[in-house]
Amino acid sequence: MQEYDIVIGLEVHAELSTKSKVFCSCKNEFGAIPNSNCCPVCIGLPGALPVLNKKAVELVIKAGLTIDSEINDLAVFERKNYFYPDLSKAYQISQLVRPICVGGELKLKNKIVRVNRIHLEEDAGKLIHSSGDAGTLIDYNRGGVPLMELVTEPDISSAEEAVEFLTKLRSLLVFAEVAECKMEQGGMRCDVNISVKPKGSNVLGNRTEMKNLNSFKSVYRAIEFESERQIELLEKGEKVVQETRKWDDDAGISYAMRKKETSQDYRYFPDPDLLAVRIKRDEVENIKRTLPLMPDELKKKYVSEFGLTDYDAEIITKEKFLINFFEETIKLHSNPKNVANWLITEILSKIKDEDQPNIKISPENLAKILNFIAEGKITRTVAKEIFAKVWEKDENIDALVKTMGGGISDDELENLILRIISSNPKAVEDFKASPTPEKQLKWFVGQVMKETRGKANAVKAEEKIKNILSK
Amino acid sequence: MEFEKYSLLELVDMLKSKKVSSEELTSYFIAQIEKKKNLNAVIEVFEDALSKAKEADIKIKNNENGKLLGIPVIIKDNILYKGKVCSCSSRFLENYVAQYNSTVVEKLLREGAVIIGRANMDEFAMGGSTENSAFGITHNALDYDRVPGGSSGGSAVAVAGGLCPVSLGTDTGGSVRQPCSYNGIVGIKPTYGRISRYGVVAFASSLEQVGPMTKTVKDNAYMLEILSGKSEFDETSSKEKVEDYLSAIKGKIQGLRIGVCKEIIESVKGMEVEKPFLEVINWLKDQGATLVDVSLPDYNLSLACYYIIAPAEATSNLGRFDGIKYSRRSEDAKNVDEIYIKSRSEGFGKEVKRRIMLGNFVLSSGYFDAYYNKAKKIQIKLKKQTEELFRKCDVVLSPTTGSVAFKLGSKNSDPVSMYKEDRFTIISNILGIPSLTLPFAKGEKDLPLGLQIMANSFKEGTIYNLADFIENNWEVK
Numbered sequence: 001m002q003e004y005d006i007v008i009g010l011e012v013h014a015e016l017s018t019k020s021k022v023f024c025s026c027k028n029e030f031g032a033i034p035n036s037n038c039c040p041v042c043i044g045l046p047g048a049l050p051v052l053n054k055k056a057v058e059l060v061i062k063a064g065l066t067i068d069s070e071i072n073d074l075a076v077f078e079r080k081n082y083f084y085p086d087l088s089k090a091y092q093i094s095q096l097v098r099p100i101c102v103g104g105e106l107k108l109k110n111k112i113v114r115v116n117r118i119h120l121e122e123d124a125g126k127l128i129h130s131s132g133d134a135g136t137l138i139d140y141n142r143g144g145v146p147l148m149e150l151v152t153e154p155d156i157s158s159a160e161e162a163v164e165f166l167t168k169l170r171s172l173l174v175f176a177e178v179a180e181c182k183m184e185q186g187g188m189r190c191d192v193n194i195s196v197k198p199k200g201s202n203v204l205g206n207r208t209e210m211k212n213l214n215s216f217k218s219v220y221r222a223i224e225f226e227s228e229r230q231i232e233l234l235e236k237g238e239k240v241v242q243e244t245r246k247w248d249d250d251a252g253i254s255y256a257m258r259k260k261e262t263s264q265d266y267r268y269f270p271d272p273d274l275l276a277v278r279i280k281r282d283e284v285e286n287i288k289r290t291l292p293l294m295p296d297e298l299k300k301k302y303v304s305e306f307g308l309t310d311y312d313a314e315i316i317t318k319e320k321f322l323i324n325f326f327e328e329t330i331k332l333h334s335n336p337k338n339v340a341n342w343l344i345t346e347i348l349s350k351i352k353d354e355d356q357p358n359i360k361i362s363p364e365n366l367a368k369i370l371n372f373i374a375e376g377k378i379t380r381t382v383a384k385e386i387f388a389k390v391w392e393k394d395e396n397i398d399a400l401v402k403t404m405g406g407g408i409s410d411d412e413l414e415n416l417i418l419r420i421i422s423s424n425p426k427a428v429e430d431f432k433a434s435p436t437p438e439k440q441l442k443w444f445v446g447q448v449m450k451e452t453r454g455k456a457n458a459v460k461a462e463e464k465i466k467n468i469l470s471k
Numbered sequence: 472m473e474f475e476k477y478s479l480l481e482l483v484d485m486l487k488s489k490k491v492s493s494e495e496l497t498s499y500f501i502a503q504i505e506k507k508k509n510l511n512a513v514i515e516v517f518e519d520a521l522s523k524a525k526e527a528d529i530k531i532k533n534n535e536n537g538k539l540l541g542i543p544v545i546i547k548d549n550i551l552y553k554g555k556v557c558s559c560s561s562r563f564l565e566n567y568v569a570q571y572n573s574t575v576v577e578k579l580l581r582e583g584a585v586i587i588g589r590a591n592m593d594e595f596a597m598g599g600s601t602e603n604s605a606f607g608i609t610h611n612a613l614d615y616d617r618v619p620g621g622s623s624g625g626s627a628v629a630v631a632g633g634l635c636p637v638s639l640g641t642d643t644g645g646s647v648r649q650p651c652s653y654n655g656i657v658g659i660k661p662t663y664g665r666i667s668r669y670g671v672v673a674f675a676s677s678l679e680q681v682g683p684m685t686k687t688v689k690d691n692a693y694m695l696e697i698l699s700g701k702s703e704f705d706e707t708s709s710k711e712k713v714e715d716y717l718s719a720i721k722g723k724i725q726g727l728r729i730g731v732c733k734e735i736i737e738s739v740k741g742m743e744v745e746k747p748f749l750e751v752i753n754w755l756k757d758q759g760a761t762l763v764d765v766s767l768p769d770y771n772l773s774l775a776c777y778y779i780i781a782p783a784e785a786t787s788n789l790g791r792f793d794g795i796k797y798s799r800r801s802e803d804a805k806n807v808d809e810i811y812i813k814s815r816s817e818g819f820g821k822e823v824k825r826r827i828m829l830g831n832f833v834l835s836s837g838y839f840d841a842y843y844n845k846a847k848k849i850q851i852k853l854k855k856q857t858e859e860l861f862r863k864c865d866v867v868l869s870p871t872t873g874s875v876a877f878k879l880g881s882k883n884s885d886p887v888s889m890y891k892e893d894r895f896t897i898i899s900n901i902l903g904i905p906s907l908t909l910p911f912a913k914g915e916k917d918l919p920l921g922l923q924i925m926a927n928s929f930k931e932g933t934i935y936n937l938a939d940f941i942e943n944n945w946e947v948k
């Protein structure tokens with residue numbers, strides 16, 4: 001069988017984390033009572049005019065800076081004209097000729113995906129098809145919510161890569177506080193353009209577009225399905241029809257929505273109600289300065305400065321909440337490697353299956369536990385017990401350390417050792433006579449640990465035993 | 472008393488000195504509207520007009536301030552006044568009630584004006600004769616058989632016919648100035664951005680401005696100051712300081728450089744307005760102004776330019792009238808597509824449909840560069856030529872129209888000849904510069920002809936000074 005290349009380009013929409021909408025002062029908020037966050041501007045009443053929310057522009061610039069886009073010094077809003085009930089003005093304010101960001105790239109594990117552009121536009125309202133007599137209802141709360149659209153070049157060649165791209169993009173946007181990207185709320189949506197061609201061929205095949213995929217899983221499945229469908233068509237000697245297709249996640253299939261050749265002419269032209277946006281170099285520099293280190297840079301820093309393994313650094317820098325927790329904790333505990341270990345082995349294993357990651361211990365408390373270990377006040381075993389208790393129910397660590405006996409004082413330890421020595425004269429003799437006294441020493445340590453049920457600090461105990469026996 | 476004989480400023484004084492009450496004035500003008508109903512200038516007299524007048528009288532009694540306190544005003548039917556119908560003289564919005572106040576209405580109310588009604592207009596401000604209203608044609612205030620001009624025909628007739636001392640119109644290509652010229656009154660299209668467009672139903676957003684329509688130049692200057700200023704709801708409104716236009720009127724024009732534009736002089740040739748136009752120019756020279764020969768090489772392209780840009784913007788601006796959220800919805804629409812198609816087919820009049828189609832055509836892919844983009848390029852070129860021009864002179868003179876008001880129905884079958892009615896006014900909208908008309912001559916049947924004074928952006932003060940000088944010293948013949 002002929003082998004094929006799959007060629008994929010993505011258009012990713014993300015709702016920006018602004019307080020108000022992009023062209024009016026209505027709240028940008030998910031889940032409010034339908035049509036409660038609306039005003040003459042966002043429901044398109046006669047005579048209403050848009051006024052740009054500069055914060056939205058700033059966030060798109062931020063998004064661009066995280067992927068090395070060029071920031072246009074002049075950005076223009078245009079009207080995209082079409083009729084649909086969720087579009088209150090019968091045009092969407094968007095950008096065509098002069099978007100805010102041009103170019104850029106995102107590094108995946110094995111390739112670089114080029115970005116064509118990022119522009120700013122407004123979201124549309126939402127149609128609610130009721131099953132009863134009410135027919136179709138419209139909620140305009142989402143209308144006018146700022147949306148960035150990122151368009152990639154067709155550099156992606158598999159479903160895995162597409163998902164890798166989206167995962168990475170999401171983490172960047174969340175990390176830079178550009179967007180929350182809550183997929184389940186439609187905060188991030190993806191259109192997939194896909195075509196196939198005989199392996200190595202320079203000629204692109206006809207492409208289809210799948211719109212509004214709202215989970216990484218659907219993106220993955222839709223690409224798998226669609227590429228196979230196209231390959232099958234070509235194998236049968238048929239042609240791929242250039243068209244928009246709808247992905248039905250429940251059925252696991254896509255079907256044709258409308259043919260491209262009859263597609264709408266959006267009659268774009270510059271919106272006369274909005275001034276062109278001049279973006280000054282120093283503004284961009286200022287925004288750049290407010291950007292935190294991005295995951296890739298952080299990863300490098302963690303490996304080179306803190307001595308974390310590549311693997312650990314990779315895991316931590318994948319998610320913003322992990323980075324934040326890590327950064328907070330290392331401010332209070334001096335050994336980042338310890339923090340990374342605990343974060344990955346103890347904490348991640350506990351939150352693995354949760355949708356909403358919630359670390360039920362504060363960075364302060366974890367640092368405290370790690371500090372107690374380092375000071376020899378508790379053993380790892382005790383530390384883990386304390387950790388578990390704090391996770392279950394936010395308890396006071398100092399109190400726990402006391403009651404769980406972790407806080408064995410030096411005096412207590414010495415008394416215990418003296419007691420063990422005096423009640424085991426045979427062992428003392430063996431130690432003194434032995435050519436390999438280390439072995440006997442370990443036996444004593446074992447006794448101490450047994451007596452304290454693992455709570456004593458073994459290293460300290462060994463040292464003390466050695467001192468006493470050598471006297 | 473025959474209150475229509477007084478200027479706005481006189482009435483303001485009479486109210487202030489309590490020689491007349493707002494209630495008297497308002498009921499007088501409401502009676503006038505009733506008496507001259509056959510002009511069909513006013514679509515609706517607001518039922519609360521008299522009670523608002525009484526409120527104003529209480530404020531006057533309490534010596535409260537307000538530049539228009541107690542003055543009856545009529546607004547064009549495309550300016551939103553909260554709680555009142557705003558129909559744009561269209562079947563589509565016949566019952567549409569404004570949900571908020573436009574900035575200009577806010578400003579009128581803040582100064583104590585009593586808004587007594589809304590004036591007829593060409594549907595959605597598209598037209599030059601007020602024959603395109605869904606609510607009947609309006610007649611010229613001075614000759615019943617002639618058009619009042621348009622699109623602000625109702626507003627012009629309201630002032631000229633003595634139905635109110637001042638009205639508001641909107642001017643996208645001449646819609647304030649041409650009807651003012653046809654009815655013998657004063658009107659201005661201010662600099663683009665001088666007055667906020669918020670709450671004015673948009674036709675061609677990049678070209679239009681609200682403008683006051685008055686009996687005298689001073690009245691007009693007084694009104695413009697009230698209406699002007701930056702609004703946080705309109706990005707395109709200007710931060711430029713608002714002048715005290717009345718004090719810009721000095722009564723002297725010594726040293727004023729008047730541009731005599733070659734292309735305008737050529738266009739005027741053979742027209743009814745030619746003779747008085749040339750006369751007034753020469754007279755101004757005798758009065759101490761300096762005449763400067765200037766040129767706008769692409770002047771004659773402005774009309775073509777306008778009839779591309781304006782329909783393009785209109786087609787998009789009128790998209791929101793879709794029968795979904797408000798406005799008329801066709802009764803036999805069975806699905807979404809039918810709601811759009813039937814509602815819009817039934818709701819819009821012929822001229823509006825013509826412009827929507829024109830606009831869609833010039834924006835459609837394949838034609839966009841040839842039409843829209845080219846028109847925008849010409850606009851930029853014209854603006855450059857204008858910068859050059861205003862280095863040499865302070866104002867440019869032009870007739871407002873080539874002849875007196877034409878007969879009703881005479882241009883209905885020929886849209887292009889109707890469009891050409893705007894040939895002298897459109898240039899100011901394309902350039903965004905201020906432009907005022909005042910009556911200066913009489914033509915056929917003693918009907919008025921308007922003189923148009925244009926100046927560089929935000930030089931309204933210069934315009935008012937010259938206009939006032941002409942009004943007071945030039946003998947209209």
